Amino acid sequence: MSEPILKVENLKTQFFTEEGTVRAVDGISFEVNEGELVGLVGESGAGKSVATSSIMRLVEDPGEIVGGTVTYKGKKLIDFEEGPDGELRRSSEMLSNEQMRKQIRGKEIAIIFQDPMEALNPVFKVGAQLREFIEINRDVSGKEAKRIAVDMLREVGIPEPEKRYDSYPHQFSGGMRQRVIIAMALACEPDLIIADEPTTALDVTVEGQILDLVDELQQKYDTSFVWVTHDLGVVAEICDRVNVMYLGEIIEQADVDDLFHKTRHPYTEALLDSIPRPDQSVDELNPIKGVMPEAINPPSGCRFHTRCPDARTVCREVHPAYQDVSDPGEARHMVSCVKYENVGYDDAEPLETEATGAFGGGLVEARGDGQ
Amino acid sequence: MATTTGSSLDADESGPEQPEARVGLRYTLSQVKRDPTALVGLGIIVFMTLVALVGFVDGVLFDFLGDFDTFANMGVHQYVLAETFWVNPVNDPGNAQILRPPVYLTNQLYPNEAGTWAHPLGTDHRGRDILVRLFYGTRIAITVGIVSTGIALILGTLVGAVAGYYGGWIDDALMRGSETLYAIPFLILVIAFMTAFGQKLTYAMIGVGIATIPTFARLIRSRVLSVREEDFIEAARAAGVRDRDIILRHVVPNSFAPVLVQATLQIGVNILIIAGLSFLGYGAQPPTPSWGQMLSNSRQYMLPNAWFSIWPGIAILITVVGFNLIGDGLRDALDPRINN
Secondary structure: OOOOOEEEEEEEEEEEEOOEEEEEEEEEEEEEOOOOEEEEEOOOOOOHHHHHHHHOOOOOOOEEEEEEEEEEOOEEEEOEEEOOOOOEEEOOOOOOHHHHHHHHEOOOEEEEOOOOOOOOOOOOOHHHHHHHHHHHHOOOOHHHHHHHHHHHHHHOOOOOHHHHOOOOHHHOOHHHHHHHHHHHHHHOOOOEEEEEOOOOOOOHHHHHHHHHHHHHHHHHHOOEEEEEEOOHHHHHHHOOEEEEEEOOEEEEEEEHHHHHHOOOOHHHHHHHHOOOOOOOOOOOOOOOOOOOOOOOOOOOOOOOOOOOOOOEHHHHHOOOOOEEOOOOOOOOOEEOOHHHOOOOOOOOOEOOOOOOOOOOHHHHHHHHHHO | OHHHHHHHHOOOOOOOOOOOOOOHHHHHHHHHHOOHHHHHHHHHHHHHHHHHHHHHHHHHHHHHHOOOHHHHHOOOOOOHHHHHHOOOOOOOOOOOOOOOOOEOOOOOOOOOOOEOOOOOOOEOOOOOEHHHHHHHHHHHHHHHHHHHHHHHHHHHHHHHHHHHHHOHHHHHHHHHHHHHHHHOOHHHHHHHHHHHHOOOHHHHHHHHHHHOHHHHHHHHHHHHHHHOOOHHHHHHHHOOOOHHHHHHHHHHHHHHHHHHHHHHHHHHHHHHHHHHHHHOOOOOOOOOOOHHHHHHHHHHHOOOOOHHHHHHHHHHHHHHHHHHHHHHHHHHHHOHHHHO
């Protein structure tokens, strides 16, 4: 297998706030191969968006990337090394901000943002914005850039692109705007597109059209995607491989079919239980109990143990390792859950959690812990 | 009800019909046109600007061209327009009829002799026609208003946008610096500036411009603080756009509406301030006609001819009101909440 085009290893991003350090992304690792559509799934607040902006090094104060390595086609977007005093510092291989801007952003990696209503500058004609991005990232004349821009608008299915080139963003509907944004991302011919919940703000019919469009364009241009979403339906439809995030960590990673049919992690199971599925009919959906804890002070041991239906005492003490649990001959299936480790899960006492006990059980338990 | 549901359903298939563009100069002007008071303001300003332009051509350009033989032979010299189309020479030292009242009126000096159409607004203490001097004073008023505001607008926008966009110590340094300017009494600051550099009109404009930088810097900074959090700024950064281009092309245009309104209002204020400076002797120097200086001169002749001070006062009033009306109109036109 060839080298993945994007390799994220142990990436850590923290926000230094007055209340304490928020460990928004806490040591995630994943890869994207050429032409692959990789999903990044999780609840709100799991750190998905922070992870994507960390890859582009767009994290703003008070956030800071504090560790890990991100390699894109052999270039180190993020790389740390240990200094003589033991402190981590940026390594010499890590690209400078200038290099990031000139070589990577837009040109190699593009981002599609969540809300198409917000991601276009309202005072510029869409054509002018598209053209600006093309002129920055591709070495073409203004006239040529305009031609490419009109072509791209046609490509993403905008009727009468020559005419719409001179329209303002507010003259487009949400779906049309998202098409423009996809055109912007594709126009600079990047090899990787990070899509940050691009269809969340759209209604379902438009979402379907956009997903079809992305599928079609992905095959045509052979672009790799990192698709951030909280919608497992979307994941099932377009992704090749999926990473499930919970509270700053990736807790399960598998091919999309394996994830849905050979689910290993209780959190992923709970996620799947909480959405309607065509292959199972249930009378009542079973949502995940409780809310995600604060990332400032994450639960000890396994971070999901406070809401996990399978939690046992050992989950509170041992932080599960992220390991391959696939059967021999199968594709890699990474999970971090103590169930699959030999640390005494089977012998441990069941733990009363929000998921197992009565409502509020988690709170009682938390109070007991404090004493 | 039925119609609204229908239109929202087929909204996505946006055909050739597009909703009216609600940004841009043309749209703003069309909004202003619907507002009668703003139209009055616009009318005043257009008129004053035309007068100022004629005054500039006649008083400055022709003076300059008159130095060349070719033009001098064609009869071009300073105030040639006024002398051709006006019965009164602009600077006539031989005119003995000083402090004449306006037409049909009398004053203490001429109790039995009403003013005539030869000097419709009367004459000043040197016998010069007040109407002509008002006419040429417009050039100074409009120029100083626009230039001083322009200086403040450009520098203030830069300072405020850079401070707001970068935040942190850059923000602190720039904003504390401009607040220091705010802390010094305005007139004292400008007068100190002119004392240091020279009592010329140019320095009055620059001084007033610099002293009003904080107004614009604060205004645009407050807008930039919210605009920089918008997704399209993030999108531009993710596409590799330079900070400079992000500020100039994406941040500033989206933060500019309140600044534009403030600028039109500020032009009026600055005209007043510089008229005040001229009154104190810190503006245009004689014999260049300026409204503030006319007011200043008229102080000693209030009793014999009060109209000498009333006319420039009215001219200043009308101009400032004109800029204020257009400023209010622009504010309404640019405010999306009022637009609906």
